[in-house]
Amino acid sequence: MRYTKRKLTSREKLTVLRLITERRIRMWGRFKISSLFAIIGTFVGIATFFFLGVLVQPAITPYISDYGSGDYFTYVLVGMAFMAYAGISLSMYSNIIRGSYWGNTLEIIMSSPLSFPSFFVMTALWTYFTATLGILLYLLLGVFVFGAGIAITSTFWLIIPLLVLSCIAISGFGLMSGSMFLLADVKGNVEPISWAVGVLSGLVSGVVFPPEIFLTVAPPLYHLSRIIPHTYAIDAFRRTVLNGEGLSNPMVQQDFIMLALFAMILFPLGLYMFARGIRKAERTGKLARWGG
Amino acid sequence: MSIIDLEHLTKTYYVRDPSHNWKTTVKEAVGLKKKKTLTALNDVSLNIQKNEIFGILGPNGAGKTTMLKIIAGLLIPNGGEATVCGFDALKERQDVRASCSFLRSGGWIIFDYKYPLYKNLIFWAVVMGAEYEEVKEEVDAVLKVVGLHEKKSEFPESLSAGERQKLNLARCLLAPRPIFLLDEPTVNIDPYSANFIREYVKNTLVKERDMTVLLATHNLWEAEMICDRIAILHQGRILEVDKTENLKRRFGTEEAVFKIKGGVRGLKSSMEDIPCISDVVVIGDVVKVFGRDLRNNFRQIIDRVDGYGKIEYVDIIQPTINDVFMQLIGEVEGDRE
Numbered sequence: 001m002r003y004t005k006r007k008l009t010s011r012e013k014l015t016v017l018r019l020i021t022e023r024r025i026r027m028w029g030r031f032k033i034s035s036l037f038a039i040i041g042t043f044v045g046i047a048t049f050f051f052l053g054v055l056v057q058p059a060i061t062p063y064i065s066d067y068g069s070g071d072y073f074t075y076v077l078v079g080m081a082f083m084a085y086a087g088i089s090l091s092m093y094s095n096i097i098r099g100s101y102w103g104n105t106l107e108i109i110m111s112s113p114l115s116f117p118s119f120f121v122m123t124a125l126w127t128y129f130t131a132t133l134g135i136l137l138y139l140l141l142g143v144f145v146f147g148a149g150i151a152i153t154s155t156f157w158l159i160i161p162l163l164v165l166s167c168i169a170i171s172g173f174g175l176m177s178g179s180m181f182l183l184a185d186v187k188g189n190v191e192p193i194s195w196a197v198g199v200l201s202g203l204v205s206g207v208v209f210p211p212e213i214f215l216t217v218a219p220p221l222y223h224l225s226r227i228i229p230h231t232y233a234i235d236a237f238r239r240t241v242l243n244g245e246g247l248s249n250p251m252v253q254q255d256f257i258m259l260a261l262f263a264m265i266l267f268p269l270g271l272y273m274f275a276r277g278i279r280k281a282e283r284t285g286k287l288a289r290w291g292g
Numbered sequence: 293m294s295i296i297d298l299e300h301l302t303k304t305y306y307v308r309d310p311s312h313n314w315k316t317t318v319k320e321a322v323g324l325k326k327k328k329t330l331t332a333l334n335d336v337s338l339n340i341q342k343n344e345i346f347g348i349l350g351p352n353g354a355g356k357t358t359m360l361k362i363i364a365g366l367l368i369p370n371g372g373e374a375t376v377c378g379f380d381a382l383k384e385r386q387d388v389r390a391s392c393s394f395l396r397s398g399g400w401i402i403f404d405y406k407y408p409l410y411k412n413l414i415f416w417a418v419v420m421g422a423e424y425e426e427v428k429e430e431v432d433a434v435l436k437v438v439g440l441h442e443k444k445s446e447f448p449e450s451l452s453a454g455e456r457q458k459l460n461l462a463r464c465l466l467a468p469r470p471i472f473l474l475d476e477p478t479v480n481i482d483p484y485s486a487n488f489i490r491e492y493v494k495n496t497l498v499k500e501r502d503m504t505v506l507l508a509t510h511n512l513w514e515a516e517m518i519c520d521r522i523a524i525l526h527q528g529r530i531l532e533v534d535k536t537e538n539l540k541r542r543f544g545t546e547e548a549v550f551k552i553k554g555g556v557r558g559l560k561s562s563m564e565d566i567p568c569i570s571d572v573v574v575i576g577d578v579v580k581v582f583g584r585d586l587r588n589n590f591r592q593i594i595d596r597v598d599g600y601g602k603i604e605y606v607d608i609i610q611p612t613i614n615d616v617f618m619q620l621i622g623e624v625e626g627d628r629e
Binding site for chain 1: 305306358361364365366368386387390392394396398399401402404406407411416418420421422423424426467468469470
């Protein structure tokens, strides 16, 4: 038997990815009942917005007429679909750190020739994959059961770079949130950064109603909506999916530029804080749940 | 050839007592209150040779696991230097980590409780850098070594505490690295399996595969059985480090037991001038002589005893590492009192 390698080749990394996926699929299969309930929950969630749409449609039409046919249900459906990805980017890092810490795998992963970023990417790929399945189900139910007006347009491909850019930008907050576990010893389920960004984005970024509503009711909240990437991402997402608008549209251009700026600032900052967190844990002996 | 070099290694932890609150945190932050610290390692210098089984013994909280973590590249010391396999443990931590397999007590928690044993092992071995095809071939052999072969398709949730520890050991065996750090490796394991594992470590890992093993344990008998050298650690300081036999010779007390037919009156005082003897205890017709290096001075002792009567029974009881440990720790604890 030979000693283990100090670095893994791309082929070996793919083997690890395959084993991680196999294990995850098996875990997934173990919780069939919860998967079933999740599907029922999705259905009920969509139905709730469908019926809410019937009620609020007349009042909200002036605010959302820029998006598709101005149908409130379709508007919310697209917003919620995006927020599923945003939620993952925000919470995934702290979830991985928390899970690794309580499951005592953080030290093992640190000792693995699989680099720490590779481990994150591999875990993230599965998480995004399952989220994509969930979103597809969400959209399919929305379109085929509740009649949402979503059609595949010529600019539909833009949602891929848009999602990547949005996920990178929001991952900046996610990494900061993950770093709090190690930097500030925030070991509970509620972490201040992801909580604040999650609550703020849910309220002001335009998931269930457009931020322009605040202009007349509470202007400070409108200004808050301009300092988080979610607002620009959701707007661009809707313009692309519902209007078929592409990069030639100035609004979409502006959204992309803002997202790129957020990504350039937040992601390196998140990485820096995360690295500081790991370094602190290495100094204090808190890579594992129990010291020594 | 030295594979691990520790020079003046120091590690302190920041300790929070139960009365710690936000006021204390603020005071500490602005420097009005000094942070309470615990010194886990205090100026530790050691070098461990390649292909050696090195034991680290010490009471709870002596700093054994801290030392292993620093060697494994998982903990940054406050001072001193550590070189592992030629890599600097401060600057080249990723290379240091890749040089060590670290078996921690309780490390079995990483296993997925509802995933077959052999699949769990393959998964972690590959994550740790072992070749997938090789691991698939080796997994059966390693499960045999730890005595879990018949349970290979079972789930970890059905294993006893000892079996989980065996599984944890199997994980390390499947992803071998030049240095094997064992923290209480046979805890909870039955004596038969534990013995088999010790033999495997000694004969296969060290002799055949050229590995170096660091063993941190409270099982002094186990350390005596397999370690070439032993360091005794107490309150973060190394009290002694030497070959196992040398430690016993230097710090252990031999005991010579005589049963004498005839009178023993005056025997005790007649032995006082023999330098190697520290004490003589007479109980009826049994005389117990304590001292160091009695075996080499045995002729002289026998001559004295023989003059008092007929020797019916004689035995020399050799000291154990347990005696050495008790002696050294006792001296420090005694000084403290």
